[in-house]
Structure formats: C-alpha cells, structure tokens
Amino acid sequence: xxxxxxxxxIALLASIDEIATxxxxxxxxxxxxxxxxxxxxxxxxxxxxxxxxxxxxxIGSRVEGPGREELEAGxxxxxxxxxxxxxxxxxxxxxxxxLIERVTNDDLRAIAADEADxxxxxxxxxxxxxxxxxxxxxxxxxxxxxxxxxxxxxYGEADLRFAEVxxxxxxxxxDNAGLSAAVRGLEQRFEATLTNLxxxxxxxxxxxxxxxxxxxxxxxxxxxxxxxxxxxxxxQLMELYDVFDEHGRALGLADLPSTGxxxxxxxxxxxxxxxxxxxxxxxWLLHKASPVFDAHxxxxxxxxxxEDLTEVKRAELAQRLLAExxxxxxxxxxxxxxxxxxxxxxxxxxxxxxAVLMSDGDRAxxxxxxxxxxxxxxxxxxxxxxxxxxxxxxxxVPLAVAGRPRIGVLALGMAESARRFDGADLALARxxxxxxxxxxxxxRLYAERSQIATTLQRxxxxxxxxxxxxxxxxxxxxxxGEQNDVGGDFYDAFEVPGGWMVLVGDVAGRxxxxxxLTSLSRYTLRTAGKLLGDPVAALEQLxxxxxxxxxxxxxxxxCALLREEEAGALADIVLAGHPPPFHLHRGHPQPVGEFAPxxxxxxxxxxxxxxxxxxxGDHLVLYTDGVIDTVGEHERFGEERLxxxxxxxxxxxxxxxxxxxxxxxxxTKPQVDxxxxxxxxxGTGG
Numbered sequence: 001x002x003x004x005x006x007x008x009x010i011a012l013l014a015s016i017d018e019i020a021t022x023x024x025x026x027x028x029x030x031x032x033x034x035x036x037x038x039x040x041x042x043x044x045x046x047x048x049x050x051x052x053x054x055x056x057x058x059i060g061s062r063v064e065g066p067g068r069e070e071l072e073a074g075x076x077x078x079x080x081x082x083x084x085x086x087x088x089x090x091x092x093x094x095x096x097x098x099l100i101e102r103v104t105n106d107d108l109r110a111i112a113a114d115e116a117d118x119x120x121x122x123x124x125x126x127x128x129x130x131x132x133x134x135x136x137x138x139x140x141x142x143x144x145x146x147x148x149x150x151x152x153x154x155y156g157e158a159d160l161r162f163a164e165v166x167x168x169x170x171x172x173x174x175d176n177a178g179l180s181a182a183v184r185g186l187e188q189r190f191e192a193t194l195t196n197l198x199x200x201x202x203x204x205x206x207x208x209x210x211x212x213x214x215x216x217x218x219x220x221x222x223x224x225x226x227x228x229x230x231x232x233x234x235x236q237l238m239e240l241y242d243v244f245d246e247h248g249r250a251l252g253l254a255d256l257p258s259t260g261x262x263x264x265x266x267x268x269x270x271x272x273x274x275x276x277x278x279x280x281x282x283x284w285l286l287h288k289a290s291p292v293f294d295a296h297x298x299x300x301x302x303x304x305x306x307e308d309l310t311e312v313k314r315a316e317l318a319q320r321l322l323a324e325x326x327x328x329x330x331x332x333x334x335x336x337x338x339x340x341x342x343x344x345x346x347x348x349x350x351x352x353x354x355a356v357l358m359s360d361g362d363r364a365x366x367x368x369x370x371x372x373x374x375x376x377x378x379x380x381x382x383x384x385x386x387x388x389x390x391x392x393x394x395x396x397v398p399l400a401v402a403g404r405p406r407i408g409v410l411a412l413g414m415a416e417s418a419r420r421f422d423g424a425d426l427a428l429a430r431x432x433x434x435x436x437x438x439x440x441x442x443x444r445l446y447a448e449r450s451q452i453a454t455t456l457q458r459x460x461x462x463x464x465x466x467x468x469x470x471x472x473x474x475x476x477x478x479x480x481g482e483q484n485d486v487g488g489d490f491y492d493a494f495e496v497p498g499g500w501m502v503l504v505g506d507v508a509g510r511x512x513x514x515x516x517l518t519s520l521s522r523y524t525l526r527t528a529g530k531l532l533g534d535p536v537a538a539l540e541q542l543x544x545x546x547x548x549x550x551x552x553x554x555x556x557x558x559c560a561l562l563r564e565e566e567a568g569a570l571a572d573i574v575l576a577g578h579p580p581p582f583h584l585h586r587g588h589p590q591p592v593g594e595f596a597p598x599x600x601x602x603x604x605x606x607x608x609x610x611x612x613x614x615x616x617g618d619h620l621v622l623y624t625d626g627v628i629d630t631v632g633e634h635e636r637f638g639e640e641r642l643x644x645x646x647x648x649x650x651x652x653x654x655x656x657x658x659x660x661x662x663x664x665x666x667x668t669k670p671q672v673d674x675x676x677x678x679x680x681x682x683g684t685g686g
Contacts (some may be wrong), residue, residue: 034062042146047143054487087111091131098131128155134171200306206299242275261289285312329439339370351412359406399437472681474652488514489676498531499563504622508554535559535574546600555599570611584619589646614682626675652681
C-alpha cells in the first residue's frame with residue numbers, strides 16, 4: 001500500500017471521527033460518511049440499517065464516475081435477496097465480513113433479484129467487493145458494502161481489515177447521530193408540549209434562578225411573556241399577589257409547595273386563592289412542585305406546575321352557596337331569619353359584606369339583614385341614592401319575582417380584600433337574589449293563606465260551645481299536617497225542639513271544596529235540626545242536599561239528640577258512615593250506635609236512632625276517624641287504644657285532654673287527616 005493511499009485512509013478515519021461526536025444529525029451524517037468513503041476507499045458504497053425487529057432500510061448510496069446519479073438512485077431503491085449466499089444477506093445473518101476478491105457474473109446473478117437488478121449491478125463494473133457488518137450497543141445495526149472496478153483497484157485481506165475498522169467508526173458515528181436526532185427531537189417535542197400546556201410550568205435550578213417558564217405561566221401570573229416571568233425572583237412574583245388558602249388564611253412564599261420542593265421534599269399539592277393586586281382579579285390555583293435529582297442524588301431542579309381551577313372552583317362555590325341558601329330559605333317561614341342566614345352565607349365566599357334591604361308598600365328601603373357591615377343604615381342610604389355601581393367594589397341586585405314589583409335589594413361589597421367583582425359574581429348575586437325573593441314571596445303567601453284558612457276554619461266551627469242545662473261540653477279540633485288547607489272535620493251543638501243536638505262530622509277532601517261541603521253540611525244539619533227536632537230527619541235532609549250536587553259528595557256524621565225524660569236523661573244516637581261514639585258509664589267506655597251508610601252515597605240510608613240513658617257522671621264521646629287513624633311507628637291508634645285512653649276519665653275536659661295528649665304522643669309524623677272530638681258530660685246535679 002502506498003503512503004499516499006495510507007494517508008488518505010487515515011484522513012478518512014479522522015473525518016469519520018469528527019462526525020462521531022454526535023453534533024451532526026442522521027441524514028447529514030450518512031451523506032458525509034459516504035462522501036468520505038467514495039472515492040478514498042471505494043468506487044461505489046451503500047449503507048444499510050436493520051432494526052432490532054429485523055426491518056431492513058437502505059439509508060444511503062454513493063457512486064463515483066459517469067452516470068452517478070442514475071446508479072445511486074438505482075442502488076438506493078434495491079433490496080438484498082434474502083436467500084443470497086453472498087453479500088449483504090450473509091453479513092446481516094452471520095454478523096461476519098464477506099470479501100469477494102474477483103466479482104464474476106455468477107456472483108452478480110447470485111445477489112440479483114431479477115434481470116433488471118442484474119443489469120444494474122453489471123453497470124457498476126465491479127472487480128472486487130466487500131461487505132462488513134456495523135455493530136453498536138452489542139448488536140448488528142446495519143452493513144457497509146463497498147466495491148471497486150472503474151478505478152482499477154482490487155480488494156484484498158488488508159482492505160477487508162481496514163473496512164472492519166472503518167465499519168466500527170461508521171457504526172459509532174451513525175449511532176451518535178441517531179441519538180443526537182432522538183435527543184433533539186425529544187427536546188423539541190418536550191418544549192413544544194410544555195409550551196402548549198394549559199397548565200403553567202416553571203423550572204428553577206436548585207438554589208438558583210428560574211430557567212424555564214411556558215406561556216401559560218405568564219398568562220396565569222398576569223405577566224406579558226415567559227421571559228418576564230424568568231427574569232423575576234420568587235419574592236418579586238409574590239409581591240404581585242395576595243394569596244390565601246381555602247379558609248381565607250394569608251399565605252407567603254414559604255407556604256407554597258415550591259419552597260418545600262426546593263429543600264428536596266416531596267410535598268402535597270396546595271389549592272390557593274390568588275388575587276392580582278393590580279387588577280383585583282381572583283383565581284383559584286392548584287400549586288404542585290417536585291424536586292428533580294441528578295445521577296449522584298443531588299437536588300438539580302425544582303419543577304412547579306400551577307393549574308388554573310378558577311372556573312371549577314367558582315362553579316363549586318356557587319353551587320354550594322346556592323344549595324346552602326336554598327336550604328336556609330326553605331327551613332323557616334320567617335323571612336327576616338332566613339335572609340339573615342343568606343347574608344351570612346354570602347361572605348366571605350362571594351363578598352366581604354352583604355346587606356338585604358326591603359320595602360313595605362310605600363316605605364323606603366330599610367335593612368333587615370346584614371353581615372360584615374358595621375353601618376347597615378349607611379348602606380341603605382347609598383342604595384336609595386343610587387351611589388353604588390353595578391360591577392366593581394359594590395353590586396346591588398333587585399329582589400323581585402317575575403311579573404311583580406321589586407320588594408327589596410341585595411347589596412354586596414368588597415372592603416378589606418383587594419379583589420373586585422366580575423360578571424360571574426354578578427350572575428351569582430342575581431341568582432341568589434331571585435331565590436331569596438321567591439322565598440320571601442312564598443312566606444308572605446303562606447302567611448296570607450294561613451290567615452285566610454284560619455279565619456275560614458273558625459267560621460266552620462261554632463264560636464263557642466253553648467251551655468246546656470244538666471250537661472257540660474268540651475271539644476277539641478286539630479287540623480292535619482303542616483299545611484294550611486282548610487280541613488273537612490266539624491262539630492256543632494245547638495238547641496232543637498225537645499232537646500239539644502250535638503254532632504261531629506267529616507267531609508271528603510281538603511281545601512276550598514271541602515270548606516264548601518263542610519259549610520253546607522253544618523248549616524243544613526243545624527237548620528233541619530232546629531225545624532224538625534229529629535236527628536234522622538236532619539240527616540235525610542242533608543243527604544238530599546248532597547245528592548243534588550254535581551259529582552259525588554260524601555259526608556260522615558255522628559249525631560246525638562240530648563233530651564230529658566221523667567226517668568232521666570237520654571241520648572238518641574244516629575250514625576251515618578261514622579265511627580261509633582263511646583259511652584262512659586261509671587268510667588268504663590263502651591261503643592254505642594248502629595252503623596249506616598255515608599250521607600250522599602245513596603238515595604236512602606236506613607239511618608236509625610239508638611237511645612241510651614245518661615246517668616249523672618256519664619260521658620258521651622263523639623270523634624272523627626282522624627283520631628283512630630292517627631299513624632304511629634308501626635300501627636294506627638285504633639278504637640281499642642282510644643277506649644283505654646278514656647278509661648276512668650273524670651270529666652268532659654279531662655276526656656278531651658286525655659285524647660289530645662294520647663294522640664300527640666302516639667303520632668310519629670304529621671298526620672293526613674283532621675281530628676275533631678266532642679265530649680258530653682251528664683252533670684251530677686241534673
């Protein structure tokens with residue numbers, strides 16, 4: 001080998017070593033490597049790679065001489081024949097070099113895929129060829145194929161040894177170039193990923209400055225660009241904000257997770273309320289920070305991620321506020337009490353202070369509830385004068401139900417905090433005011449309805465029980481449930497020819513229809529009783545009146561005619577679909593009367609009177625089914641329990657008190673039926 005050739009090969013190895021530093025990317029490295037190999041060591045050369053899974057890829061070809069571009073393109077397209085006994089298939093399969101010192105047409109046909117491929121190989125005018133594997137990281141990663149011919153050179157064993165040295169350098173250069181491309185690609189993808197993240201990302205050197213901030217960090221921190229974030233110290237950044245935890249406690253830099261991570265600690269995420277001092281804008285931010293250690297276990301970086309949870313947190317707080325306000329507004333019919341609770345709920349989540357002002361008719365707005373306000377009257381004065389803004393430090397929204405005049409104003413303001421209201425706060429305040437207005441109107445309607453119902457109910461019962469010679473009366477009435485619908489139970493006592501008539505009754509239904517039916521029943525019985533003096537005839541008159549009404553109108557009645565005879569006092573008892581009364585004789589109760597159909601059910605009902613004697617100290621207890629149908633924990637009150645309750649009753653008043661107490665103690669929930677009781681006591685001096 002001449003010294004010139006040797007110098008060229010040494011220069012070739014040196015050139016390849018420059019590429020092996022990893023500063024050149026893969027595509028550029030392949031082109032430059034083949035430029036060094038051809039023509040210094042070969043007239044034609046190809047580079048191939050094979051993946052760990054066996055996928056073959058030709059990454060470059062180089063030809064010296066006429067027709068170079070066409071031949072290079074042909075070589076770049078061709079693929080080795082897998083079953084060829086020589087050449088690339090042998091090298092890739094065995095990882096051993098292959099030298100063909102004298103290339104023949106038979107050799108070319110052995111490696112050619114078809115006739116066109118054979119002609120391509122012949123056009124290279126090869127005299128000698130060698131194939132050497134490229135090995136890196138312990139495996140064959142490809143192969144180098146070199147050939148000479150047009151230059152008049154031949155390959156021998158020495159050339160093969162040099163090619164093997166050359167392949168080792170090439171493998172290193174290609175591997176480094178691939179790694180460099182991968183690393184650079186990873187860096188680019190990593191930076192692109194961080195840049196496009198919605199979360200703010202900050203990277204700080206251990207004990208040093210910030211080295212990275214993505215655009216989201218600048219937006220979240222209220223700065224113009226990432227560079228402005230990086231140029232600021234943590235202390236300078238903290239000066240821009242007021243920071244609080246979920247409970248309103250002020251936080252400093254030392255409280256943030258990044259400070260703990262800066263000490264190498266693994267810290268929990270922290271949700272903070274952040275207020276930008278310059279604008280008053282409030283955000284809810286979730287701070288997360290992680291320490292990063294190098295290969296020696298030393299703290300290298302602190303990576304902080306800040307997630308903006310403002311919308312989520314505001315929605316959560318709004319729903320919680322509205323839910324708690326709704327519960328408060330529905331818990332009481334006293335709107336002063338409930339509105340005070342609403343004012344207290346509004347701070348500090350929505351405002352620093354809250355006041356509710358209401359007007360009564362032509363009267364001016366006056367504060368009726370306030371929280372966080374030292375001078376509610378001053379707020380009222382400002383609202384009346386209109387010196388408050390819709391958005392900013394103070395907002396006011398009307399308390400009004402759709403289609404009706406305004407009944408008041410909800411006022412909210414900021415005082416000690418630096419933040420300002422925004423559109424979302426205004427929308428929440430309006431929703432809160434709407435709910436409060438509906439609750440106030442409902443309370444007013446309930447109060448009006450309750451007053452009407454009470455007045456109507458009183459009109460359906462006697463204003464007071466009459467005094468009956470020789471008898472004492474006591475009565476009890478309890479409307480069902482927690483509603484103010486007018487009930488269907490009634491009682492009455494009035495004088496008739498030949499005695500006194502006492503009765504209790506129960507009409508089907510509730511509300512206005514039941515009230516009309518109760519009124520018809522009571523006054524029909526009273527009128528018929530006074531005219532006819534006969535309880536059966538009075539019931540027949542009521543039955544006829546009920547049958548004339550449209551629809552089915554049912555009424556049950558227990559009626560007793562009290563009369564004096566020479567032998568003593570008697571009671572003629574008539575039942576129409578009603579539970580029998582109890583006769584207490586010497587303290588022992590016994591049901592009396594003959595059951596007959598409801599009034600209003602049939603044309604005639606075969607109602608009949610059953611007479612009993614009432615001795616001095618006897619009692620007659622008339623009641624509606626609301627008493628015996630009272631629901632307890634496991635069963636209804638029932639006739640037997642009522643009988644036991646009356647046992648030993650000393651007076652009419654005592655009997656009524658016993659029934660009222662027993663029913664109240666037995667009931668486990670609001671009842672669905674009214675209760676009415678009338679007790680007649682035969683006087684001992686009669």
